[in-house]
Amino acid sequence: MLKGKAWKFGDDISTDLIAPGRYYHLRSNLPELAKHVLEDARKEFAGSMNKGDFIVAGKNFGLGSSREHAAIIIKLAGVSAVLAKSFARIFYRNAINVGLPVIICDTDKINERDELEVDLSKGIIKNLTSGETLTFPPLPDIMTEILKEGGVVSYLQKYGDFKI
Amino acid sequence: MGQTIVEKIFSEHCGKKVKAGEIVIAKIDLALAQDGTGPLTIKQIEKLGVERLANPRGAVFFIDHASPSPRKELSNDHMLIREFTRKTGAILSDIGDGVCHQVINERFNCPGYILIGADSHTVTGGALGAFATGMGSTDVAIGMAYGKNWFRVPETFYFNLKGGFPRGVYGKDLILYIIGMIGADGATYKAMEFGGEALPNIIMSERLTIANMSVEAGAKCGIFPTDEITRGFLKEYGREDKFREIKPDPDAEYEKIFEINLSDLKPMVAMPHTVDNVRPIDHPDLKNVEVHQIFLGSCTNGRIEDLRVAASIIKGKKKHPRVRMIVVPASRDVYRRALKEGLLEIFNDFGASINNPGCGPCCGVHQGILGDGEVALATSNRNFKGRMGNPEALVYLASPATAAASAVTGMITDPREFI
Ligand code: SF4
Numbered sequence: 001m002l003k004g005k006a007w008k009f010g011d012d013i014s015t016d017l018i019a020p021g022r023y024y025h026l027r028s029n030l031p032e033l034a035k036h037v038l039e040d041a042r043k044e045f046a047g048s049m050n051k052g053d054f055i056v057a058g059k060n061f062g063l064g065s066s067r068e069h070a071a072i073i074i075k076l077a078g079v080s081a082v083l084a085k086s087f088a089r090i091f092y093r094n095a096i097n098v099g100l101p102v103i104i105c106d107t108d109k110i111n112e113r114d115e116l117e118v119d120l121s122k123g124i125i126k127n128l129t130s131g132e133t134l135t136f137p138p139l140p141d142i143m144t145e146i147l148k149e150g151g152v153v154s155y156l157q158k159y160g161d162f163k164i
Numbered sequence: 165m166g167q168t169i170v171e172k173i174f175s176e177h178c179g180k181k182v183k184a185g186e187i188v189i190a191k192i193d194l195a196l197a198q199d200g201t202g203p204l205t206i207k208q209i210e211k212l213g214v215e216r217l218a219n220p221r222g223a224v225f226f227i228d229h230a231s232p233s234p235r236k237e238l239s240n241d242h243m244l245i246r247e248f249t250r251k252t253g254a255i256l257s258d259i260g261d262g263v264c265h266q267v268i269n270e271r272f273n274c275p276g277y278i279l280i281g282a283d284s285h286t287v288t289g290g291a292l293g294a295f296a297t298g299m300g301s302t303d304v305a306i307g308m309a310y311g312k313n314w315f316r317v318p319e320t321f322y323f324n325l326k327g328g329f330p331r332g333v334y335g336k337d338l339i340l341y342i343i344g345m346i347g348a349d350g351a352t353y354k355a356m357e358f359g360g361e362a363l364p365n366i367i368m369s370e371r372l373t374i375a376n377m378s379v380e381a382g383a384k385c386g387i388f389p390t391d392e393i394t395r396g397f398l399k400e401y402g403r404e405d406k407f408r409e410i411k412p413d414p415d416a417e418y419e420k421i422f423e424i425n426l427s428d429l430k431p432m433v434a435m436p437h438t439v440d441n442v443r444p445i446d447h448p449d450l451k452n453v454e455v456h457q458i459f460l461g462s463c464t465n466g467r468i469e470d471l472r473v474a475a476s477i478i479k480g481k482k483k484h485p486r487v488r489m490i491v492v493p494a495s496r497d498v499y500r501r502a503l504k505e506g507l508l509e510i511f512n513d514f515g516a517s518i519n520n521p522g523c524g525p526c527c528g529v530h531q532g533i534l535g536d537g538e539v540a541l542a543t544s545n546r547n548f549k550g551r552m553g554n555p556e557a558l559v560y561l562a563s564p565a566t567a568a569a570s571a572v573t574g575m576i577t578d579p580r581e582f583i
Contacts, residue, residue, distance in 0.1 A: 012348060012438055014548040021528035022553050024230060025237035028203050028244075040555045060349040063382065064548060065527070066284040068204060068300035089353050089384055090284055094300035142187060142314060152302055153211050162189055162314050 002080040002101070002118040004052035006110050009041055011058035015091065017041040018062070018070040027069050034073040051078035054118070056110045058084065062091025068098065075100040081118055083107055083125070096143045099151035105136040120147075166413025168320040169387050170355040173295040173410070177278050184319040184417075192218075192307040193277040193294075198226040198264050200527075201282035201301045203241045206248045208305035218311025220253035224272060226264035227257065231522040234530040254308070262495030262521035265289070265463035269372060270497055274398075274406040275390045280307045285463050285545065287379045290387035291371035292394060293410035295355075297385050318384045320355040322418040325362035327427035332580035334473070335370030336465055336543070336563035338424070339377040340432035344442025345422075352382030354419065357412065359389060362426050368397040369469035376464045377545050380439040401497075431579055433541075434561040437549040445566065445578045453560070453576040454486065457540040458567050459552075461492030461519075462526045465543035465564050468493075468501045474568035475510040477582045482515055484574030489516035490532045492524035514571070528553030541570050 017040045019033060026033040038045045038055075055061075055074065061084035062070060071094040074082065081101035085108075095102040101120055110116065115128040125134040138144065142164060149155040156162075167175065167183070175181050177190040197205040202225050209217070217223050225245050233239040242259075249256040257267050264281065265288040273279050275293035279286060282304040289296025299307075307313045323342065329335075343350070356378045358371075366374070371388050378386025388394075389411040398404050431445040443449050460466070460474050471493065483489055491511045493499040499521050502508050511518055525532025526544040533553030534540055540552055540559045547559035562570075565579035572582070 014546075016528075016546070016548040016550045020550045020555070022533070022550070024200060024527075024529045025235045027200060028237065028241055040550045060352070060382065063348060064284065064546060066282055066286075066298040066300055067201060068282075068302060071300070086349060086352065088349070088382055090298055090300060093303065097300055097302045140187060140316070152306065153208055156212060156306065161310075164187060164189055164314060 002052065002120065004050065004054050004080055004116060006054050006056040006112060006114040006116055007045060007049060008112045009055060009057040012060050012063055013041055013057050014064040015062060015067050015070040016064055019067055019073055030069065030072055030076055033069060034076040037073045037077045046077060049077065052080045054116055055079055055082040056107050057082065058107065059086045061087050063088035066090045068094040071095040071098050071100050083110065096146050097152040099147060101147060103136050105134050109134055165417050166415035168355065168416045168418065169357055169389060169410060169412045170295055170318060170320055170385065173276060173278060174315070174317050176276065182317050184317050186317045187314060188317060189312055189314050190278055191312050192280055194222045194272055194279040195304050195307040196224045196226060196264055196268055196281040196283065196286065197301065197304050198229050198283050199231065199238065199241055199245060200229045202245050204301035205282050205305045205308070206244060208302045209309050212305065212309050214309035217252050217254060217308050221255065223254040223308045224268060225249050225254055225256055226267065227259050228263050228522045229527060230529045231259045260496060260520050263463045263466065263523055265376065266466065266494035266498065270401050270495060275394060275408050275410045280304055280313065284379045285376050287383065287385050288372050288376040288463055290375035290378065290385045291368060293388060293390040295385055295387065298379060318353055318355040319419040320357045321351055321420045321422065323356060323358045324421060324423045325358060325360040325426060326423070327362055327425040328365040329426050330429065332431055332565055332583045333429045334563045334565065335366065335373040337429055337432045338426060339374045340434055340442050340561065341429055343377065343381045343440050344432065346381055348380060348438055348440040349382045351378070354383055356381065356383045356386040358386065363391060365426065367469065368393055369467040372467065373464055380545060431563060431566050433566065433576060434547055436547050436558040436560065439545070439547060439561065450576050454539060455541045455570050455574060455576060456486060456488070456538040457532060457534060458487055458489040458571040459525055459532060459540060459542040459544060460489065460564055460567050461494060461524050462544035463494060464545040466492055466494030466498065468498050470543065470564040471498065471502050471507050474564045475507040477565060477568035477579060478514045478572060479510050481572050483571050486574045487571050489514070489571045490519060490525060491516045492519045493521050495521050525552055527551065541567055541576060543567050
């Protein structure tokens with residue numbers, strides 16, 4: 001069960017907003033890069049979020065470059081999951097690969113600072129502030145398995161190959 | 165039911181007939197990473213405990229994004245890449261060789277291949293009739309280590325192209341038009357397949373531009389069938405033997421079909437801060453837009469054909485005093501040709517700054533970071549806030565012709581006035 005507060009973001013949050021190119025030199029120093037996560041979208045986010053909080057965004061979250069660092073630093077910052085109306089393709093897969101849960105749901109039903117409780121296996125989001133319950137569809141099997149192992153590297157270390 | 169190009173390529177790589185929507189494991193022919201994503205790819209390969217790459221000659225590492233290195237941290241990343249390629253036999257494309265997507269298509273990519281790359285613009289390779297897609301560092305690490313990865317075979321949007329480009333209109337204008345029409349998420353998870361009677365009018369450099377930006381509509385790939393133009397391109401690079409016919413079945417099943425007549429198009433510009441914020445050049449929003457920096461280059465529009473078009477517009481002129489112009493040939497080969505054809509002299513006389521082949525200022529690492537409130541007109545593919553190194557700056561995207569015309573006037577300018 002994941003629990004935390006909602007931080008709202010708009011549509012089309014690009015990987016340039018998540019992990020700006022001007023911090024390119026920090027890519028091999030991810031804890032340092034994580035201090036700048038989403039800086040160009042909401043400056044106060046990295047400094048004031050609490051471990052376990054959620055990113056709650058509009059459509060097409062993570063569009064742009066393939067930089068996996070974007071998904072990694074969101075996870076490193078302590079975000080428990082990203083909720084969005086839709087995700088860009090590469091970001092979505094990267095997130096699963098690094099063990100960051102990504103959830104597609106109607107995020108208009110969630111407000112800034114709402115207290116959320118997410119059950120990944122049941123596909124349920126409880127909004128403790130509004131009292132509303134949202135549901136989301138399960139991931140494809142292979143992605144569920146990868147997420148369960150905490151990412152694709154641990155998955156492959158365990159199974160030695162993909163099980164399809 | 166017949167198959168789309170993508171379904172055919174996946175079928176060949178899975179050893180069975182597959183269709184859109186299936187999750188498959190496919191063999192990888194070619195994998196690339198660059199200096200921003202490669203170090204993580206290398207770390208993940210090491211974490212997987214794999215010492216020998218499945219196919220070292222099909223694994224290519226590029227030092228192109230921060231090239232030459234502007235900082236010691238990046239120099240250390242470069243050292244890691246050089247050491248890894250030396251140790252494993254993977255191919256290294258070092259400083260000055262050029263942008264990964266240009267070099268991979270000049271030298272390595274082939275029709276019918278599956279090419280994955282730890283860079284979203286790997287989709288450029290679709291121009292040669294390959295399934296080419298961008299993935300994260302870890303997925304590319306898996307591809308390099310095991311020679312395979314899992315994929316969901318995408319559904320296809322078919323773009324039926326008719327007519328020919330009018331004067332002053334190019335592949336860049338077409339793809340900007342398409343992105344403006346379907347939106348930055350209009351083709352998310354889908355393949356974009358281009359075809360139709362206009363194909364003989366779309367030369368390879370335009371195809372590379374169009375495929376390159378398919379990802380800006382969210383697509384998994386942008387793909388062309390192969391033809392005499394493909395053969396000619398391969399021949400130019402001494403690889404004619406790699407030519408093979410790639411085309412969809414006549415009764416292939418498409419999720420959506422779009423009809424576009426190239427003859428109807430105008431020069432197009434993407435306004436800040438999203439690539440789908442597109443206007444035709446004569447739109448009132450583009451009146452009196454003063455520009456400070458012109459960037460001619462990138463994997464989208466840094467080819468010899470692009471440089472020729474721009475040079476023909478600026479020849480004998482001087483740049484507007486407010487403007488600085490940065491020209492970055494996409495590869496060593498482009499640089500050599502531009503040198504030989506006298507284009508670099510034209511740019512130099514015009515007052516442009518000519519940089520070494522590579523990504524240049526495209527992604528905001530170095531070589532042309534914008535100041536607060538400054539406006540750039542770039543021939544690259546992204547204008548997200550902060551893209552060129554400063555979230556307070558504005559980036560417009562357009563064709564090399566529009567960029568060249570605007571360098572002359574200092575304002576965003578319709579290139580048709582100059583051609
Ligand atoms: S030129 Fe720009 S878009 Fe192309 S690979 Fe380099 S940074 Fe990426």
